[in-house]
């Protein structure tokens with residue numbers, strides 16, 4: 300007897316993977332330059348780009364250089380940049396007053412960038428850590444992070460940034476009630492069009508290490524941030540935080556870090572269907588760049604694959620230090 304042939308499969312999933320053309324036609328998600336928010340570290344001085352050892356390829360830029368970076372963002376089609384100040388130790392205090400100084404580094408940079416490249420959206424970070432002598436995001440008394448007093452300080456900081464011309468405020472502090480307090484203050488001051496992108500689900504993560512070097516906060520931090528940043532074991536809590544921030548007036552929400560938390564991005568998008576962002580943080584950047592620099596992985600492919608994963612997980616965009624590099628790669632061929 301002849302062996303019976305297996306029934307011919309009607310479904311051969313390899314058909315749509317056969318050629319680049321078929322793969323292109325069947326591609327479900329795409330990464331574009333419009334998905335990128337470029338985080339930029341700023342410092343005092345002139346014509347300076349001071350390299351950050353733990354983030355190869357990233358530097359702290361003086362304001363004039365940051366303006367040039369914003370111009371580059373405009374040329375590349377990157378819609379937004381996000382500013383992080385490196386604050387001199389002499390300006391760090393217990394009360395963090397430099398945070399709401401209208402003339403602080405961050406506010407001067409916002410004004411300079413908005414004057415030069417108004418079409419690029421400027422996002423800011425709202426938290427006290429760059430200005431706090433003990434490295435925490437909140438005010439500290441007897442070793443306790445004070446919630447409500449911190450919120451008052453953050454509101455002042457938000458108003459100063461809105462006044463300077465920020466388009467998007469990014470509260471990254473994880474205090475309770477800050478979004479509502481900021482939203483009320485912004486409305487009261489006539490800043491009705493300033494958007495809030497809340498770092499709603501921000502985890503207490505080991506992946507922020509290089510960032511803390513970049514802003515000069517690493518040596519100062521006493522203890523950890525676990526009483527305000529989330530436990531990496533939790534998912535449901537992230538949804539409660541997002542729901543709360545939306546109810547208080549957030550326009551957009553963020554999950555942070557990115558790659559280890561793609562499950563959270565997906566749940567947030569499915570549950571709330573609001574503009575959802577992830578932050579591919581400094582440690583994630585350092586891992587990919589570090590391995591690529593050693594020749595252990597293909598850096599370009601790893602960068603693109605990691606960023607596409609955010610789109611697949613439902614994100615509308617991603618904050619990434621790879622923004623300029625990936626934008627250059629994604630430029631349409633001419």
Ligand code: PBG
Nearest residue numbers: 426428436471506507510580581
């Ligand atoms: C500060 C802040 C942090 C980051 C963004 N804003 C660090 C922290 O919470 O300690 C991390 C970003 C990165 O690692 O790239 N509130």
